[in-house]
Amino acid sequence: MNKSIFAAAAIALVAASCSNSAEEVVATETVAYTVDVTASNVEWKGEVIGVYGHNGTVKLASGNVEVSDSVLVGGTFTIDMTSIWPTDSASYKDQDGGRATDLVAHLTTDDFFGIDSFPTATFEIVSATTDKVSGKLTVKGVTVDEELEITNMTVSESGVSFTGTLVFDRQKHGVSWKHFVKDYVLSDDITITFTVVATPAA
Numbered sequence: 001m002n003k004s005i006f007a008a009a010a011i012a013l014v015a016a017s018c019s020n021s022a023e024e025v026v027a028t029e030t031v032a033y034t035v036d037v038t039a040s041n042v043e044w045k046g047e048v049i050g051v052y053g054h055n056g057t058v059k060l061a062s063g064n065v066e067v068s069d070s071v072l073v074g075g076t077f078t079i080d081m082t083s084i085w086p087t088d089s090a091s092y093k094d095q096d097g098g099r100a101t102d103l104v105a106h107l108t109t110d111d112f113f114g115i116d117s118f119p120t121a122t123f124e125i126v127s128a129t130t131d132k133v134s135g136k137l138t139v140k141g142v143t144v145d146e147e148l149e150i151t152n153m154t155v156s157e158s159g160v161s162f163t164g165t166l167v168f169d170r171q172k173h174g175v176s177w178k179h180f181v182k183d184y185v186l187s188d189d190i191t192i193t194f195t196v197v198a199t200p201a202a
Helices: 002-026 098-107
Strands: 030-035 041-048 052-068 071-086 120-128 132-139 142-156 159-169 189-200
Touching: 030 071, 052 120, 052 189, 071 098, 120 142, 132 159
Parallel strands: none
Antiparallel strands: 030 052, 030 189, 041 052, 041 189, 052 071, 071 120, 120 132, 132 142, 142 159, 159 189
16 A cells, blocks of 8 residues: 555656646747847849849848747748849949839839739748748748748847848749840749848837
């Protein structure tokens, strides 16, 4: 009888210990941050295969991230597509810069991003490891699962910063313009690089 009581007590002690351990794992703190859109930036790059490319910037309209144990576990970035601008130089600019303006005008049409109808794009974080984020990229109203590769991530009491790069297939989002020169092929891949600075949410 005493042996049975002792065995039951031991089992209860082990169960309580396991329960406490599980609670400790679940209790890892998740911290919310607000993206500083003035300190952050987004760069893009596309190319006509083997001929030339364009690259530039676009601004974040807003954003937030959640971090747990130095891993991104949630968040959303909203990209202001009306701010798209090329930064590659002499390959397309004439003296007064008019051709840069012409390029922007073309990128905003339905040939590319249809900005009148779709003034923003978004990336929503679904899950993550230390160096990869799985999420949903929405461009021209079409949402596709994508992966963001994370580098240079730092987390401190003052905030979080990181760089993340993804490559998406423009055709999947209806960005289907073909080059007017027969032998020029516009790559389906568009690269986006986020440089994000965020501070603790109020």
